[in-house]
Amino acid sequence: xxxxxxxxxxxxxxxxxxxxxxxxxxxxxxxxxxxxxxxxxxxxxxxxxxxxxxxxxxxxxxxxxxxxxxxxxxxxxxxxxxxxxx
Amino acid sequence: xxxxxxxxxxxxxxxxxxxxxxxxxxxxxxxxxxxxxxxxxxxxxxxxxxxxxxxxxxxxxxxxxxxxxxxxxxxxxxxxxxxxxxxxxxxxxxxxxxxxxxxxxxxxxxxxxxxxxxxxxxxxxxxxxxxxxxxxx
Numbered sequence: 001x002x003x004x005x006x007x008x009x010x011x012x013x014x015x016x017x018x019x020x021x022x023x024x025x026x027x028x029x030x031x032x033x034x035x036x037x038x039x040x041x042x043x044x045x046x047x048x049x050x051x052x053x054x055x056x057x058x059x060x061x062x063x064x065x066x067x068x069x070x071x072x073x074x075x076x077x078x079x080x081x082x083x084x085x086x
Numbered sequence: 087x088x089x090x091x092x093x094x095x096x097x098x099x100x101x102x103x104x105x106x107x108x109x110x111x112x113x114x115x116x117x118x119x120x121x122x123x124x125x126x127x128x129x130x131x132x133x134x135x136x137x138x139x140x141x142x143x144x145x146x147x148x149x150x151x152x153x154x155x156x157x158x159x160x161x162x163x164x165x166x167x168x169x170x171x172x173x174x175x176x177x178x179x180x181x182x183x184x185x186x187x188x189x190x191x192x193x194x195x196x197x198x199x200x201x202x203x204x205x206x207x208x209x210x211x212x213x214x215x216x217x218x219x220x221x222x223x
Contacts, residue, residue: 017133022090023102026131030107035164036136065164081090081130 001076006049006057010072013080014043014062025082034085038064042072042085056083087121094125102129106143109157113143140165141210145203154199156190162202163188166209177201 001009013019017040021029029035047061055076064070075081088095100122104115118139120129131139144162148154163173163184170188171181177198186192 017137020130020132021136022130023128026104026136030105033107033161035140035161036133037164037167040133040167075090077090079132083090 001051001055001057003049003051006051006076007046007059009076010043010046010049010057010059010074010080013074014040014046019043019074019080019082021082022084025084028085032085034064034070038070039072039082039085041065042070043074043080046072089123089126089128090130091128092123092126094123096124097121098124102131104131104139106140108143108147108161109151109155109159111147111151111158113146115139115142117142137165137167138210141206144206145210148199148203148206154194154202156188156194159184159194159198159202160188162206166202166205173202173205176205 017036019039042062042064043059045062046059050058050060052058052073057074057076059072059074062070062072071086072082073084075083087097098121099119101116102118102120102122104118106113106115118131118135120131122129144165147158148162151158163170166173168176170184174181174184183192187194187198
């Protein structure tokens with residue numbers, strides 16, 4: 001998978017809310033006051049994807065509902081699995 | 087199926103504890119059943135399930151908190167997956183009002199939390215299909 005493909009896949013997962021969240025991601029969301037909508041918006045508005053090994057990608061440049069930067073680390077296996085947010 | 091954390095392959099279905107922050111409040115939901123990794127305790131939750139958890143948390147917070155704050159309204163709007171303009175249109179106001187309520191620059195009128203609660207209830211329990219209203223003859 002190329003960066004462009006990862007970005008496209010992330011945007012699709014975000015737009016159609018087709019992702020799963022790990023328990024760590026849920027914990028981080030609570031700490032940062034981030035909702036499901038914020039993750040969807042961050043994925044669909046992201047501008048860069050960096051490969052972190054295996055099927056794991058760091059999706060960056062997206063913003064949440066408040067227009068604040070929100071990055072997402074996602075594993076593409078079937079539905080995207082959000083492992084953390086930053 | 088393998089655990090994404092430890093690669094374990096044994097899972098047990100049980101209730102997981104999901105904590106949601108609704109403004110100044112925390113709501114704990116123990117109603118969701120998920121396959122939990124027997125080795126490390128890891129589990130995942132789908133975006134659809136999380137939507138229901140967020141809606142239930144909003145319902146509980148709006149019903150039980152002493153007052154609905156701007157941060158709670160903002161959380162509710164995001165849970166309804168709406169922009170300020172979309173929420174304003176649904177409850178018959180302007181997006182400027184929604185923005186001011188969320189930032190606590192203006193006090194919410196008592197009908198606002200009730201209107202938002204109505205939208206949350208509607209999303210959690212859509213109106214029944216196949217039921218028709220007719221004028222009594």
